[in-house]
Amino acid sequence: MVVDIHAHILVEELTQSAAPEEIWRPLVTRAHGEERIEIGGRPLTSVRQPFVDLDAILQVQEARGIQITVLSPWIALLREEADANEALRVARCLNEALARRVQQYPHRLRAFGAIPLNDPEQAARELELLMQEPGMVGVEIPARVHGDSLGHERFDPLWAAAEAIGAFVFIHPTARSDAFPGLQDYYLWNAVGNPLETTITAAQIVMTGVLERHPRLRILLAHGGGALLHLKGRLQHAWHQRPEARQRLREPPEASIHRFYFDTVTHDPNILRALIDFAGTDQVLMGSDYPFDMGLEEPVEFVRSLRLPPEQEAKILGGNAARLFNLEG
Numbered sequence: 001m002v003v004d005i006h007a008h009i010l011v012e013e014l015t016q017s018a019a020p021e022e023i024w025r026p027l028v029t030r031a032h033g034e035e036r037i038e039i040g041g042r043p044l045t046s047v048r049q050p051f052v053d054l055d056a057i058l059q060v061q062e063a064r065g066i067q068i069t070v071l072s073p074w075i076a077l078l079r080e081e082a083d084a085n086e087a088l089r090v091a092r093c094l095n096e097a098l099a100r101r102v103q104q105y106p107h108r109l110r111a112f113g114a115i116p117l118n119d120p121e122q123a124a125r126e127l128e129l130l131m132q133e134p135g136m137v138g139v140e141i142p143a144r145v146h147g148d149s150l151g152h153e154r155f156d157p158l159w160a161a162a163e164a165i166g167a168f169v170f171i172h173p174t175a176r177s178d179a180f181p182g183l184q185d186y187y188l189w190n191a192v193g194n195p196l197e198t199t200i201t202a203a204q205i206v207m208t209g210v211l212e213r214h215p216r217l218r219i220l221l222a223h224g225g226g227a228l229l230h231l232k233g234r235l236q237h238a239w240h241q242r243p244e245a246r247q248r249l250r251e252p253p254e255a256s257i258h259r260f261y262f263d264t265v266t267h268d269p270n271i272l273r274a275l276i277d278f279a280g281t282d283q284v285l286m287g288s289d290y291p292f293d294m295g296l297e298e299p300v301e302f303v304r305s306l307r308l309p310p311e312q313e314a315k316i317l318g319g320n321a322a323r324l325f326n327l328e329g
Helices: 054-063 084-104 120-130 153-165 193-207 228-241 253-257 269-279 299-304 310-324
Strands: 003-009 027-031 034-039 068-073 109-113 136-142 168-172 218-221 261-263
Touching (some): 003 310, 054 068, 068 084, 068 310, 120 153, 193 218, 261 269, 299 310
Parallel strands (some): 003 068, 068 109, 109 136, 136 168, 168 218, 218 261
């Protein structure tokens, strides 16, 4: 079984065709068999494959050798800037749309849903409802909300709920060009800014003791965890050397870092091999970041290029996802 755990879809229910008066929604037009997407009046040039048409998405995935795709929302539509009621409305629209698609193709699809993180207690309740839907395996959340990294104590209700019900939490960066100074040029806001945002929030989660307090919590980090692997030694050293690094964390940081799950979207086989060596075969799951330009066009072949032992390769390509998301039956 081959499973892609990092693939996005733009659901028609959240485009301007469904509510033309809501100008924040993307506009989708079609010409010569291709989708054209605009958001805020600007073309979305980072999309390289079908993004809306589910049948076309599945055709691409099948051609790549992928049997089950775990869909997740386009992170830009999670409405971080909206108030709690608006964020809840959008999240429920996304979840209903994703659930319908999973029901349409129950043997080929699973999905991460959305929750309104503006109100973490409400988010916890919505996560519990979401996980009652067949085929929903967890929730995708942005790497920060209103400037707060996810280690902030206000998110504690979400972590407690996710641990209690066994929901996966997929942390994905927000891809904002203004997120960090100095990254506006040369596409650095994406190439560097996205993994940097994941790195910062993952480090916050570790150093604030989230994973120590919730050892059964299952968090999946996009893009191989950003630079977290390469900074684990510095975090460990800081914890030993500085009292402020130990304020909320009793165990060494590496113990918490080992609890994360990671996708394979690293673009460098040496980095992926190092990630597998550190995290262990059971903690790494194949992803593509479909349909974006910074995704892997051949995610299966990328994993196979490492020439891992067959049992390890099988786990990463789909065995881990099958076990963690109950796909084996």
